[in-house]
Amino acid sequence: xxxxxxxxxxxxxxxxxxxxxxxxxxxxxxxxxxxxxxxxxxxxxxxxxxxxxxxxxxxxxxxxxxxxxxxxxxxxxxxxxxxxxxxxxxxxxxxxxxxxxxxxxxxxxxxxxxxxxxxxxxxxxxxxxxxxxxxxxxxxxxxxxxxxxxxxxxxxxxxxxxxxxxxxxxxxxxxxxxxxxxxxxxxxxxxxxxxxxxxxxxxxxxxxxxxxxxxxxxxxxxxxxxxxxxxxxxxxxxxxxxxxxxxxxxxxxxxxxxxxxxxxxxxxxxxxxxxxxxxxxxxxxx
Amino acid sequence: xxxxxxxxxxxxxxxxxxxxxxxxxxxxxxxxxxxxxxxxxxxxxxxxxxxxxxxxxxxxxxxxxxxxxxxxxxxxxxxxxxxxxxxxxxxxxxxxxxxxxxxxxxxxxxxxxxxxxxxxxxxxxxxxxxxxxxxxxxxxxxxxxxxxxxxxxxxxxxxxxxxxxxxxxxxxxxxxxxxxxxxxxxxxxxxxxxxxxxxxxxxxxxxxxxxxxxxxxxxxxxxxxxxxxxxxxxxxxxxxxxxxxxxxxxxxxxxxxxxxxxxxxxxxxxxxxxxxxxxxxxxxxxxxxxxxxxxxxxxxxx
Numbered sequence: 001x002x003x004x005x006x007x008x009x010x011x012x013x014x015x016x017x018x019x020x021x022x023x024x025x026x027x028x029x030x031x032x033x034x035x036x037x038x039x040x041x042x043x044x045x046x047x048x049x050x051x052x053x054x055x056x057x058x059x060x061x062x063x064x065x066x067x068x069x070x071x072x073x074x075x076x077x078x079x080x081x082x083x084x085x086x087x088x089x090x091x092x093x094x095x096x097x098x099x100x101x102x103x104x105x106x107x108x109x110x111x112x113x114x115x116x117x118x119x120x121x122x123x124x125x126x127x128x129x130x131x132x133x134x135x136x137x138x139x140x141x142x143x144x145x146x147x148x149x150x151x152x153x154x155x156x157x158x159x160x161x162x163x164x165x166x167x168x169x170x171x172x173x174x175x176x177x178x179x180x181x182x183x184x185x186x187x188x189x190x191x192x193x194x195x196x197x198x199x200x201x202x203x204x205x206x207x208x209x210x211x212x213x214x215x216x217x218x219x220x221x222x223x224x225x226x227x228x229x230x231x232x233x234x235x236x237x238x239x240x241x242x243x244x245x246x247x248x249x250x251x252x253x254x255x256x257x258x259x260x261x262x263x264x265x266x267x268x269x270x271x272x273x274x275x276x277x278x279x280x281x282x283x284x285x286x
Numbered sequence: 287x288x289x290x291x292x293x294x295x296x297x298x299x300x301x302x303x304x305x306x307x308x309x310x311x312x313x314x315x316x317x318x319x320x321x322x323x324x325x326x327x328x329x330x331x332x333x334x335x336x337x338x339x340x341x342x343x344x345x346x347x348x349x350x351x352x353x354x355x356x357x358x359x360x361x362x363x364x365x366x367x368x369x370x371x372x373x374x375x376x377x378x379x380x381x382x383x384x385x386x387x388x389x390x391x392x393x394x395x396x397x398x399x400x401x402x403x404x405x406x407x408x409x410x411x412x413x414x415x416x417x418x419x420x421x422x423x424x425x426x427x428x429x430x431x432x433x434x435x436x437x438x439x440x441x442x443x444x445x446x447x448x449x450x451x452x453x454x455x456x457x458x459x460x461x462x463x464x465x466x467x468x469x470x471x472x473x474x475x476x477x478x479x480x481x482x483x484x485x486x487x488x489x490x491x492x493x494x495x496x497x498x499x500x501x502x503x504x505x506x507x508x509x510x511x512x513x514x515x516x517x518x519x520x521x522x523x524x525x526x527x528x529x530x531x532x533x534x535x536x537x538x539x540x541x542x543x544x545x546x547x548x549x550x551x552x553x554x555x556x557x558x559x560x561x562x563x564x565x566x567x568x569x570x571x572x573x574x575x576x577x578x579x580x581x582x583x584x585x586x587x588x
Contacts, residue, residue: 016488016489018489019388019489019490020388020390022385023385023388023390023393024390024392026381026382026385027385027386027390027392027393027396028396030382030396030399030400030458031395031396031399031400033400033458033459034399034400034401034402034403034459034461035399035402037403037411037414037415037418038402038403038406038414040417040418040425041414041417044417044423050423051422051423054422054423054424054425054427054428055423055424055425055427055428056425056428094307096303097303097304097307098304100300100301100303100304101300101301101303101304101305103300104296104297104300104301105301108293108297110294110297116301116305119308119312119313120304120308123308123312125514125563125566125567125570126312126316126563127514127517127518127537127559127562127563127566128518128520128537129518129520129536129537129538129540129541129559129562130319130540130558130559130560130562130563130566131311131312131315131316131319131559132540132541132544132545132555132559133319133540133544133545133552133555133556133559134314134315134316134318134319134556135311135315136544136545138310138311138314138315154311156307157307157308157310157311157312158311160304160307160308160312164304188292189292189293189296190296193300214405217407218406218407218408218409219407220407220408220409220521221520221521225541225545235407235410236407236409236410237409239407239409239410239412239413239525240409240524240525242413243413243416250423253417254417257410257413257414257417260410261406261410261414264405264406264407265402265405265406267405268401268402268405269398272398272401275401275405276397276398276401276465279462279465279466279469280465280466280468280469280470280472
């Protein structure tokens, strides 16, 4: 029905016909669920008068006025720049620190190790919202309120648990001989890390970085809390301003939404391999 | 330099940055939340929180539990969202991962498409669903009017219905966890399926008796993520209803008390924060207990 199946008979994973039909139904449904909201927004953004042709109706002609307005008036580029700066700097800082800590924890024995690991892993269960007020005052006291640096500070500190776990697990798989050899050749502890262990662990560190970056790029809670000036807002934060700034300009609002969601989708299309490998722990190849 | 000293210095230096971040961002705030939940601290004494006297130490908790009008609404919603998240997302994630693991034609395509909503921020998805639910031009409204032509309100303002409107805005998009699970399924040795086949485990029985037991640890992770993300829901509430018509969540009321409220009720916000941390941990403990070997054996009557 949907193309030939290319499954070898001897394959223990071979799929029976009924199963395959069911599987295709499920795949069709999940594609529909995933695409419907986005396709609807794109389609509706082409309608000049949304109220005249609401809901499922197709646009009669393609109207691009909304997009022109978004580019000329909203200056969407700067929000992408802000997001890029905050997410990337936050990721680099956080991953660098955590790589160092994860290396030491994975490769050395010392007192208090269990305690430190316990603390880092426990952060997974600390809800962001509960920290709202203390972090808000902390950022204020550091003089970082309403600055991108404040947001970067939060991004560098948050999300310890997942990155730490991914990187530590990777370091733990590297055989110890390499390290010993480097030490015998006269490398200092620092050199052993920077010249030998860090380069070897790059795939694991990269996985953690991709996941962290994606989270920070989409982060809304803190971005909308510590930054007040529109000029400094990231993409998710500016979204909360849309409904007011486009009050009754439905066409402009929908066009702006499309422009906001397209870049991450494109980025994903070109790098889906990395995302999927990162998420599946390398077991699924993109 | 003495080798042992050098080693110790190295270890400490490498741990310091992460530990400082942990202390500033996690440890200190948590201590502050717990301590100030026993304090009087609001707009009247902005800079010096003071402990309530003995016997009145629990004033904030008493206020939250008995007087604050939105606490029980928020707690009920958050717990229900956690439950709905587990009931819908866990089976759905499992189904999607198993279907995608078959290696059928188009499954890579379906997998890549299914992740798309997870790549977009939940803030953007919230805004998109706000348009889908729009009472004047949204397609959902069109469907409703097919059955109830006289209905012209926004469903986001209909109590009870709006709870589910928020659920549908996030619950089906579990692309990231499905891929995590898919990775684990791909890691299962083919010999196990081979052996299962001889024992007659074919079709969906094969998934039930071989796949699911083997990826149980990841199912536990998926369950924990579904429960906690439902329990901590904020973005969808903010974008869709902004807490109107009985849809406040715990996260929402914390932020409202701490930042949005003009009376700046810091201590009360932190009190709810403390409650949120405790209940969040309880959820994790419960899920762990449900998944532990012992309880599973008990249920099977071994």
